[in-house]
Amino acid sequence: MTTTGPSIRLLPRLDDTNRFFWTSGADGVLRFLRCGRCHRFVHPPVPRCSYCLADALVPETVSGRGVVHSFTVNHQQWIPGSDPYIIGLVTIAEQDDVRLTTNIVRCAPEDVRIGMPVAVEFERHEDVWVPLFAPAGGTPRP
Amino acid sequence: MSAREPLERRAVISGIGQSAVGRRLGRTELDLTLDACLQAIEDAGLTREDIDGLATFPGAGVGTAGFAGPSSPEVQDALRLRLNWHDGGLEGPGQLRAVFAACLAVAAGLARHVLVYRTVTESSAQGEGGRQGIGGAGGGSGRGVPRFSGFLQWTIPYGAVSAANWIAWIAQRRMYEFGLTREQLAQIALNARANAALNPKAIYRQPMSLEDYLSARMITTPLCLYDCDAPCDGSTAVVVSHVDYAPDAPKPACHVNAIGTALRGRPSWDQFDDMTTFSARDAAASMWERTELVPSDVGVAELYDGFSILTMVWLEELGLCPRGESGPFVEGGRRIALDGEIPLNTSGGQLSAGRLHGFGMMHEACVQLRGEGGARQVPAQPEVAAVAAGGGPIAGCMLLTRGPS
Numbered sequence: 086m087t088t089t090g091p092s093i094r095l096l097p098r099l100d101d102t103n104r105f106f107w108t109s110g111a112d113g114v115l116r117f118l119r120c121g122r123c124h125r126f127v128h129p130p131v132p133r134c135s136y137c138l139a140d141a142l143v144p145e146t147v148s149g150r151g152v153v154h155s156f157t158v159n160h161q162q163w164i165p166g167s168d169p170y171i172i173g174l175v176t177i178a179e180q181d182d183v184r185l186t187t188n189i190v191r192c193a194p195e196d197v198r199i200g201m202p203v204a205v206e207f208e209r210h211e212d213v214w215v216p217l218f219a220p221a222g223g224t225p226r227p
Numbered sequence: 228m229s230a231r232e233p234l235e236r237r238a239v240i241s242g243i244g245q246s247a248v249g250r251r252l253g254r255t256e257l258d259l260t261l262d263a264c265l266q267a268i269e270d271a272g273l274t275r276e277d278i279d280g281l282a283t284f285p286g287a288g289v290g291t292a293g294f295a296g297p298s299s300p301e302v303q304d305a306l307r308l309r310l311n312w313h314d315g316g317l318e319g320p321g322q323l324r325a326v327f328a329a330c331l332a333v334a335a336g337l338a339r340h341v342l343v344y345r346t347v348t349e350s351s352a353q354g355e356g357g358r359q360g361i362g363g364a365g366g367g368s369g370r371g372v373p374r375f376s377g378f379l380q381w382t383i384p385y386g387a388v389s390a391a392n393w394i395a396w397i398a399q400r401r402m403y404e405f406g407l408t409r410e411q412l413a414q415i416a417l418n419a420r421a422n423a424a425l426n427p428k429a430i431y432r433q434p435m436s437l438e439d440y441l442s443a444r445m446i447t448t449p450l451c452l453y454d455c456d457a458p459c460d461g462s463t464a465v466v467v468s469h470v471d472y473a474p475d476a477p478k479p480a481c482h483v484n485a486i487g488t489a490l491r492g493r494p495s496w497d498q499f500d501d502m503t504t505f506s507a508r509d510a511a512a513s514m515w516e517r518t519e520l521v522p523s524d525v526g527v528a529e530l531y532d533g534f535s536i537l538t539m540v541w542l543e544e545l546g547l548c549p550r551g552e553s554g555p556f557v558e559g560g561r562r563i564a565l566d567g568e569i570p571l572n573t574s575g576g577q578l579s580a581g582r583l584h585g586f587g588m589m590h591e592a593c594v595q596l597r598g599e600g601g602a603r604q605v606p607a608q609p610e611v612a613a614v615a616a617g618g619g620p621i622a623g624c625m626l627l628t629r630g631p632s
Binding site for chain 1: 357358360372373374375376378380381382383384385386387388389391392395396397399400403444445446447448449450497498500502
């Protein structure tokens with residue numbers, strides 16, 4: 086059996102800082118802020134590049150691919166009515182130090198592994214496109 | 228005292244106090260706090276007129292119900308203290324930040340005797356219901372459901388609503404990198420329970436077996452019920468005094484040898500560079516940079532066990548066992564028992580004695596250094612105690628010694 090997440094999807098409050106991220110899935114792709122000078126990705130969003138401090142961050146599309154860095158299968162009924170769901174921590178393919186907390190979907194809780202390649206998909210709730218990740222096949226890597 | 232000597236060595240813990248500790252005591256947080264504070268003041272051989280500093284973690288009005296305890300102004304007013312220095316707050320190197328601040332205030336001459344307390348009434352607040360997630364997550368649907376900003380926006384949509392979830396990542400990653408097993412992790416809980424049997428104030432004192440542990444309800448893999456600490460009601464207080472007072476204190480003063488306060492990685496539960504250490508790595512490193520003592524000097528370790536895995540992280544990062552080897556180190560439980568190489572969480576820790584949120588660990592370290600542990604006293608009288616509190620990106624630690632440094 087697979088689940089997509091908790092029984093209720095509590096949502097982020099959108100503002101001018103995070104709207105690009107949480108609505109990015111409207112056209113089916115994932116975006117992060119990237120520095121126009123040093124070309125590093127920075128997440129969560131901040132006003133300036135945390136690496137080179139340039140005022141040059143703009144949202145940029147990424148491949149949507151990543152690797153499971155760690156995970157847990159939640160059983161506790163923090164949110165009543167939830168079946169066990171996988172809370173994954175995914176490192177994006179483009180940069181080792183950018184991670185997303187997410188749910189691993191299309192995957193039975195007993196099948197999830199650290200190092201598993203995953204790819205993004207989106208679940209729409211009101212004005213938010215929630216990025217989720219599903220097994221993508223391919224070679225595991227740490 | 229040399230000019231290069233760490234300033235925290237001008238501080239001692241001259242008195243300790245603790246209220247009743249239990250489940251749903253039905254007493255107010257201020258009531259419990261005053262019990263602990265008055266006990267600590269008397270234990271230090273002082274009266275409230277002597278107290279000229281006050282500090283607490285985390286200050287009122289933060290966290291889930293029962294988490295914060297009374298504000299420092301409430302306690303100051305209840306005791307009509309006349310203060311030269313006062314402090315209360317959440318941000319900093321973990322729960323012990325209030326103690327560290329008190330040490331520095333004393334060293335700087337801002338105060339001579341600082342009362343420091345931490346109070347929880349999480350058991351009463353929880354009532355008959357389950358443990359709460361962070362941000363009031365859980366319950367409710369449809370319109371009127373709150374939305375989330377700040378860090379929680381990145382976790383709450385995914386049902387990652389408790390530190391239990393985030394800390395489970397640490398355990399899972401350690402299983403992957405170091406081959407940690409649930410049977411090894413269990414030893415932290417089993418050791419705590421064995422010690423709690425010797426502590427009359429502990430919450431859970433009945434024996435627990437490995438089978439009990441392995442068959443317990445899963446909370447968030449690989450953490451089961453017995454990997455999570457026990458919410459309780461209780462207050463702990465200490466008096467941090469200038470070292471000059473130590474000879475006059477009626478009980479042996481516990482000397483502050485070094486504090487560890489660093490945070491060198493990103494202050495984030497999901498972006499920190501090394502998921503197997505988090506900032507325990509930084510806090511411990513900065514502590515050892517401030518002392519001539521070495522890990523083999525430590526005779527007793529009171530290491531935060533809000534979740535069992537955090538104790539294993541502290542064991543390694545404090546250098547009490549090699550990096551990545553805390554699993555084999557605790558196997559069978561002998562090395563961490565009261566008569567083992569490094570007696571660990573001697574009062575039963577938060578897992579079995581109650582979630583006094585770091586201050587219980589510090590209190591117990593003083594009890595052991597004074598030799599007042601009774602049935603649970605470490606037989607080889609410890610001269611140096613390691614105290615650590617916190618987990619994830621929130622961590623602080625200290626070394627206390629039985630005599631002057």
